[in-house]
């Protein structure tokens with residue numbers, strides 16, 4: 742039975758107990774992780790909270806006719822808008838701390854590794870990957886999130902890069918690691934258009950949503966790891 746995951750500089754090590762492995766249990770755990778990823782409820786709650794906040798600021802702006810309330814509503818709306826526009830790929834929904842830690846662990850980053858985040862969001866994965874010494878680039882389609890990332894990078898003097906771009910139009914064939922948190926529909930498109938262009942040995946680390954035809958190497962906390970053959 743697999744009891745823990747740990748990292749060495751070049752590979753992920755699966756620690757095993759010297760007991761007879763229970764294959765059925767392993768399969769069940771995997772199925773549970775895939776069908777009911779932990780933290781999903783929290784993310785749905787977060788989405789509801791965002792929508793409620795948006796509606797509340799709209800109501801407050803209309804009732805009070807206050808400039809600050811209007812300003813706050815516009816900023817919030819701009820943050821949500823790209824999600825609406827990019828619904829076919831993924832709306833803005835940040836990866837939970839626990840999952841981003843798992844993503845970084847499964848990515849097994851070593852210094853100099855080329856990493857892309859397809860839809861950088863608020864840059865949390867860029868930050869974590871850059872801390873490991875990787876050469877990190879995030880693509881972000883949303884103007885408001887892009888501006889936020891540019892500011893964040895400047896304030897933190899970060900080494901990661903951010904490009905305001907549609908990742909479907911970007912070449913990712915030089916990537917060692919690709920991060921994504923996309924909708925199931927976008928994952929199908931990724932499998933058709935992008936996975937084949939990744940180089941041999943490159944890792945795809947996907948939060949929550951799997952590829953449909955490829956066999957994952959690992960599933961941990963609802964994060965899927967694929968290694969290109």
Ligand SMILES: C[S@@+](CC[C@H](N)C(=O)[O-])C[C@H]1O[C@@H](n2cnc3c(N)ncnc32)[C@H](O)[C@@H]1O
Pocket residue numbers: 823824827830831832833834835836858859860861862863864865866880881882883886906907908909921922923948
């Ligand atoms: C679910 S969020 C994930 C953000 C971040 N990667 C994380 O894990 O916290 C998806 C992000 O992808 C961006 N996005 C969606 N479609 C895109 C596209 N075609 N090109 C670039 N960014 C895109 C959205 O604006 C959003 O910020």
